[in-house]
Amino acid sequence: MEFFLVSLLNGVSYGMLLFMLSSGLTLIFGMMGVLNFAHASFYMLGAYFAYAVGSQLGFWPALLMVPFLVGLIGAGVERFGLRQVHRFGPVAELLFTFGLAFMIEELVHLAWGRSAVDYPIPADLDFTLFTLFNTGFPAYRGFMMLVSAGMMVGVWLVLTRTRIGLVIQAALTHPEMAESLGHDVPRVFMLVFGGGCALAGLAGVIGGNAFVTEPGMAAAVGSIVFVIVVVGGLGSLEGALLASLLIGVLQTFSVASEWKPLALLGGGVSSGVLAQAAGLKLSQMAPILPYLLMVAVLIVRPKGLLGTRED
Amino acid sequence: MNTTLKQLTLAVALAVAAPLALAQNVKIGYIEVLSGPLGNVGELGKKNLEFVVEEINAKGGVLGGRKLEVVPLDSKGSPQEALVQLKSAIDQNITFVTQGNSSAVAGALIDAIAKHNERNADKRVVFFNFAAIDPDLTNSKCNFWHFRFDSHSEMKMAGLTDAIKANPKAKKVYLINQDYAHGHQVAKGAKEQLAAKRPDIQIVGEDLHPIGRVKDFAPYAAKIRASGADSVITGNWGVDLTLLVRAAKDSGLDIDWYTYYAGAYGSAAAIGEGGIGQVKNIVEWNANVPNPKMDAFYAAYKKKHPKPEDEFYYYRMKMMTNMLATAIDQTRSVDPFKVASALEGMVYKGDLGEVTMRKDDHQSLQNLYVATFNKVGAGGVRFGLEGTNFGFGSVKMIPAKDTALPTTCNMQRPAK
């Protein structure tokens, strides 16, 4: 019972972290139909900027400034890069963000070197929030969940309750009409892209100190973010939340499991690759479960769990 | 011509000819990952290697004046790419290559060098391995042309288990490792050696996780707590080690850690206060080992490379290059067969004690040290790692003979 509750708590908090990482990508894809391969790179930028700014000014000013900075860079990328490529089709847009991811990673290596940098958790938040059955729950993790929830609520409010949000939604489905009504649709797209990148940057500020800020961090989270966006449904924020929680809990529980899912393959074989596959425990397979889930969902329901657009 | 002009001509001729005659450097091909996210590992190794080579050159080099030269070759971390670089090295007439970070790459290199040496007896290559610690490389995959200068993972486990044996508080041990060859070896070695040295110790849990993919170690920390373990043995390195220790600390676990790689590449800063007195690692040297010669060496290195992340880790590179230089000088040649023959069986008197290159399997035997994590100024920590306030001290030496393990190597020696 104790283990179940602790694992549930860990799973939910991990899921919220994943949501924080992927909300920006969902937004960009949902609004603009661009799958931003460089999303994880903006996350990395956010973490490194937070390290740089934080070491001079402290964590809280960094928390306020860095997402804005990253968003600005994102808007610039959209204005001077993505927009040019837009007329060449969606494949070219995808490939542009692909190349961009490369470049950002190399530029980060240049600027900050190739070793991990010491971006620490702020001292104000470095304590144990509460203890559940002797297991401490770090306050910083609680803070991350709070920011994640706040992000979700904030984005939802902006999109549905503000004027700019309504314009964005209109530009998504009827860009020409919105433009005829006098709205600057290209500028709206720039805002949306910048906003998505800002969210990635915020995730970087919050997550960079918890997950170690190092050059390989973009590659490490890049694929899991895509899985969440695809499983949740391309374009659906609620779907991304659902997928994040699902994957978070699934992974956390499977780590504890000694079950051997492929045991049937073993049959009477005592050695060789089939026997080895049969002997794999779920805990060993845990990190690849999201990809299995993604492939399964895509086959059965290409729109994703709660998806609104497909292509 | 009058005498003065003749003398002048002779002098000029000698001045021109002499450097040409001595110009041939003895090249050492350094095949490592030099670009991409893990590039810092290879880059730092290169700086370490270049420094030890400079020291040898400053003392006169080899063969009465020839200098050793490091030629960097970027393997990008993959066995396939390393083989491409090996071909490039052979093309540049390089006879000695060295590598260490990744036993997979080392295994591929040993195999490729064996094939190449067999097919091209006139362009043979010798391989110096400074960090790939898969025991198979000097057992089932042993080869005449391969020399290993780092104690392999089972030998290091022998050292670690000696430390556990001496600790009466250790009763329940948890094993957590990365799910690949190295991790499997560590787990296997730990179980075997603990059973032999402290049969009363219980292994209360065992975990294998894919490398570099786990961001959230909280579930593993929970499992460790649930098992009631008081000690953890892990071969984890890099981010996997850092996140694991942090997650355990966050959840309030109070346990001892016996590691291979704590202290390297940023993990000291990441482990932080929570690791004081509890994290141990096993090395062949660190800056806190009391030894005046190495202290001077270390000071000279830090003077040349003042940046905090440019640490000196590879004392074994010093051993390796000095033994190579000795072999070259002994045989008065750079012929690969002669140098290799001189190397095997060599007993070298290094700064920290004797190093033996065992003839049976080309595995070096040197003293090891089990060190404990602490703050600078406490627990024998004179120097912090990478500019942080933490380091590994209280070094307890394990003599070389206590780390020696039998080998299954059946070495095929070429005739000449």
Added chain:
Amino acid sequence: MHATTQSRHWIWIAVAAGMLLLPLGLGSDFALSVCTKIFIAIVFALSYNLLLGQGGMLSFGHAVYSGLGGYFAIHALAAIGAGSLSFPVTLLPLIGGLAGLAFGLLFGYVSTGRAGTPFAMISLGLGELVAASVLMLPAFFGGEAGVAANRVTGSGLFGIDYGSQREVYYLVAAWTLACAALMYWLTHTPFGRMANAVRDNAERVGFIGYSTHLLRYQVLVVSATFAGVAGGLAAINNEIVSVEAVGAHASGAVLLMVFIGGAGHFLGPVIGAVVVTLLQTVVSSYTHAWLFYFGLLFLVMVLFAPGGFASLLATLLPTLCSRRQLRLLAPGYLIGLGGLALLLLATVIGVEAGYHIAGHGMGATFRLFGRSFDSGALPALAVAAAALLGGILIWRYALDRTADARAVLGTQELMHGRPHAAGNAKAEHA
């Protein structure tokens, strides 16, 4: 392009002759090895283009098929060496192809339900799955170290045992020619045309009675087979197959090759394979900044020439063939080339200086193009800036000049009543 069937045959013969004679010009084993890698990359890239250029399916996991083909081929090679399998090493890539076929049949069915983004994402997920599974099943895949084998399995026909790089080169060259010819022929069969149709308008294809799923499935299976052949060739050349063969980097690399080369032309992947392989092997041995150049090249191509090098060539070729056009346009083109050269110089100096400063600080000795600059990299940056400015100015001037020349050309042709050549047409992109 207006080449006739006969001149196409001549091109093939010329290429074959070139491949045959190349080793005589190249000195070292290393250079031969690089050429062999280029040929293998050509087969791989051509197979990918069947999927992307012909079939319109963007895949992020194509290395799965070549990698798995390689694994099966290397196991077969090991078995041949151990005597438990009797099969000629010369035909080993066939085993790779069969493995690619099998996995194409297996994975293809579930992934080709839809094209576009779902297909791309499934391919990404499958790629990650296979890469992770390879590491989890070391009994077959050898774990991190991979599987190695010896390609010398006793003396073969005419004493060819594939011990030397030269013999391997010829083997790979022969296979490359055969595969390229086969794939070229395929694109002109009804099957190839239907693949194009599915790419261009899948809905209409459905209306005329074809099953788009089945068509896409078939394209993927054929593509996977050739990818498996490429994997088998790599197994022979490297004598080792490790997890990188199925990884995201290999999949990304082939995507880059086809895109940089140009997905809309048959020769595009060939050009891309040459460029990318040279970048990866030769350039990376000269500079640590090769990844940066990679990314930069990619970005520049996406922004300014999404049809790849092949489309650029296609626009240039008619000009080169016509003397009149050449006379008018050549000055502008040459000046433009000069401007580009300056820009390239500026980029290289700037990037190298940047990497140097980042790694070693401002003052350290800076080495570039084999020369040392003791005063550090800062003056180099100034030179780079000047070259950048100069390059941009010259490029702009060349653009103006070419535009003028084209206007003159257009007027001339109007006056003479000849049709305007394809000098200005934008190449079709996939």
